[in-house]
Amino acid sequence: MARLIVKWRYIKPGAPKQGEHYVDYIATRAGVEIEDEKWKDEPATKEQEKLVNRLIADFPDCKDSFEYQDYLSAKTKYTATEFIDKAIEENVDRIGKKENYIGYIAMRPRVEKSGAHGLFSYSGEPIKLSKVAKEVGNHDGIVWTTVISLKREDAAKLGYDNLPAWKTLLRAKSQDLANAMGVSLTDMKWYAAFHNESGHPHVHLVSYSIGKEPYMTRQGLEKLKAAYAHEIFKNNLYEIYEKQTEYRDELRAESKEKIAEIIRDINGKKYENETIELMLKTLAEKLQKHKGKKVYGYLPKDVKNLVNGVIDELMRDSDLQKLYELWYEQRENVLKTYRDKMPARMPLSANEEFKSVRNAVIAEAMNLSFSEISTVDETLAEPTEKEIEKSEKKSRKDYKKAWQFYDWAKACMDKNGEEYNPELAAKLFTEAANGGITVAKYKLGKMFLNGDGVEKDIVKAVEWLKQAALEENEFAEYTLGRLYLKGAEVEKNDVVAEEYLLKAAKHGNKYAEYVLGKEYLHGENFQKDVQKAIDYLKRSAGKDIDFAEYALGRIYLFGLGVEKDLPLAMEYLRSAAARGNEYATELIRQKELFDKQSISLCISRLFKYLCGVLQEKAEAEFSAKIMRTDKKLRRRIAEKKQAQGLKLE
Known part of the structure; x- marks a missing residue:
């Protein structure tokens, strides 16, 4: 696979030079041309091997070059010479002075020239070599040196075996170079030369900033390498x-x-x-x-x-x-x-x-x-006869006759009894109510409200229920609260509904406690208050209302306004299910099914x-x-x- 090698280094102002002993080699080796090429296949000399080892010791990154790989494959005079040339060329900035480096890359053998030397820059204007050499040599900031190299066969196939291609590339990617150095394009200066080596054509690039000091990060260098590579390999x-x-x-x-x-x-x-x-x-x-x-x-x-x-x-x-x-x-x-x-x-x-x-x-x-x-409570059980009569504060001893009318009226309301006569029952309940029995007033209100054995009459129903509510009958208060809350038989009035339900709950009505809890939870008719909702539902659940237990189970299962509590949720739901609540039973079934299937899905x-x-x-x-x-x-x-x-x- 074709591969691009980019070597990047910087020279600090006044940095000590290493490898001064290589300068003689640069001076003497660079221009040597020998016509007889038989020597190329001869084994590398001991002097060459020593120099190779010394270069590797002084400049370890040389081992990454194409030339070193060629030398390892066949240790001949030619591969040794190519590697030594390459290693010294890539590190000439460390060996001599900065101005000498500029002269070297501009004038060395096999550099492609466009005039007296091979140096070019971003501007495209004619370059005076001595002036640039002094300019770089006297620069008191960091100078970056770069070598970009390809194998000969890759350079030929990719179209990068000539000076114009490299000029176009470096000029097109000047902004990428400035970005990598962390400076503006106007502050950056660069000079380059193309060396058309037989084995590995390459360019030397020198760059620095006349403004802000450059700083190259590893990430910036990788981006610059990628920018060069993408441009080269697109062709x-x-x-x-x-x-x-x-x-x-x-x-x-x-x-x-x-x-x-x-x-x-x-x-x-x-x-x-x-x-x-x-x-x-x-x-x-x-x-x-x-x-x-x-x-x-x-x-x-x-x-x-x-x-x-x-x-x-x-x-x-x-x-x-x-x-x-x-x-x-x-x-x-x-x-x-x-x-x-x-x-x-x-x-x-x-x-x-x-x-x-x-x-x-x-x-x-x-x-x-x-x-x-969703919660459905249309099947909420009605208060039992015992619960209703227990709410009556009038003693049977003091209101004996009135209670007799009440008991007779109940017998007349028994559809399975021999005395079933709802019309007579209404009259008897009226007598009992007039005799001071509050629960009889509640019974009359329910009869007219539901049309139970008598013609339905909402006005009479509300009148009797209000009379019972005035005497603090919790069931009358609860019924009126539900009536105004639903707004079906009378004009809907949430304020009045809440007042009646609160009175009923104050008198210990577990049904009112459940309705209040549900309404405070949803916040549709009353102002939402989750804590109030939980308090009322717990009071109702404590009196065996299965729908209150079901509602509490949902609250803790879904985290409705509170932190989720699965164990507590399941406790309430199982208790409600044990009392026959079909919604709790179904919710438990779906939860268990969900646990089995949802994680897998x-x-x-x-x-x-x-x-x-x-x-x-x-x-x-x-x-x-x-x-x-x-x-x-x-x-x-x-x-x-x-x-x-x-x-x-």
Whole structure:
């Protein structure tokens, strides 16, 4: 694979020089030309080997050069000479003075000149070598020196074996150079020379700032390398040839098939992982307690670690690992064009390229919150006869005759009894009411309200109920409260409804306590107050109202205004279910079913999501390398056909 080597270094003002002993070699070796080339294949001399070893010791980064690799492959006089030349050339800035370095890169053998020397710059104006040498030598700031190198065969195929191509490249990327140095384009100065070496054509680049002091970071250097590499390799002429085109298409097809095969394996799996289940449940609980945004960047460290842990556990799957490795292979193939060493591979959870996966895990954990089921209370039981009579404060001894009318009226209301006569019952209840029995007034109100054995009469019903309520009958107060709350038989009045219900609750009415709790919880008719709601519901639940227990179960199960408490929620729901509450029974059933299915579905969705992201990234990395050349390929083929006089399609 074609590869670009970029060597980058800086010279501080007044920095001591090392390797002064190499200066003689530079002076004597640089211009030597020998016609007889038989010497090239002869073994390297001992003097050459000593110099090679000394160069490696003094300048360790020389080992990364193409020339050193050639020398290791065959230790001949020629490869030794090429390496020694290259090593000294790349480090001449450390050996001599800065002004000598400028002269060296501008005038050495095989430099391509456009005039008296080979130096060029961003401006394109004629350069006076002596002036530039002094300018650089006298600069009191940091001077950066760079060598950008290609192999001869790559340079030829890529079109970078000539001076104009390198001039165009460096001038086009001047802004990238300034960005990498952390200075403005107007403050930056650079000079360069192209050396058309037989084995490895390269350019020397000197840059510095006349304003702000430059500062190069590792990240900035990588961006600059990438900018040079992308520009150089976009003109890749390999794709001109049909064999390479066919190979590329085959490789793309093989890569897609490999990805598709892994996807098929993943889609055919059933995912069960107790560790992930536990981690997702814990994450869901922590997210419920988190007050801020439910987004990875806003979460506390311990929750972030839990999210990363879920991803790491998911990535233990062998097929997902294969996809991730395939993505890395494609990515590294691109990086190899301009990097000597590949960055260490990191787990997917730490890879910023896949940060969307983190928020996908968070979203799935949030989905584990069990959806609410609405409360229905139309079947709320009516007060029993014993409860109603127990509320009566008038003693049977003192109101004996009135109680006799009341008992006779009850017998007349018994539809299964021989004395059933609702009309007579109404008259008898009236006698009892007039005799001071409050509960009889409540009974009359209910009869006229429901049309129970008498003609329905809302006015009479409200009148009798209000009379009973004035005498603090809790059931009359409760009934009036419900009547004004619903607004079906009378004009709706939430204020009056709340007043009656509060009075009934004050007198210990468990039904009123339940209704108040429900209304304060939802806040539709009364002002919402969750704490009040819980207080009234607990009072009602303590008196065996199953709907109050069901409502409390929902509150603690879903965390409606309070912190979730699953054990307490299930305790209330099971108690309500034991009393025959069908809604509590159904909620328990759905919760148990949800626990079994939702985690499995959640994990499965995460696997599929990860699979999709990895597939997309892997294909994108592969396509990125070839898409940039498609237009170029078509244009080159068209040019070739035109040159041959062929008709374009």
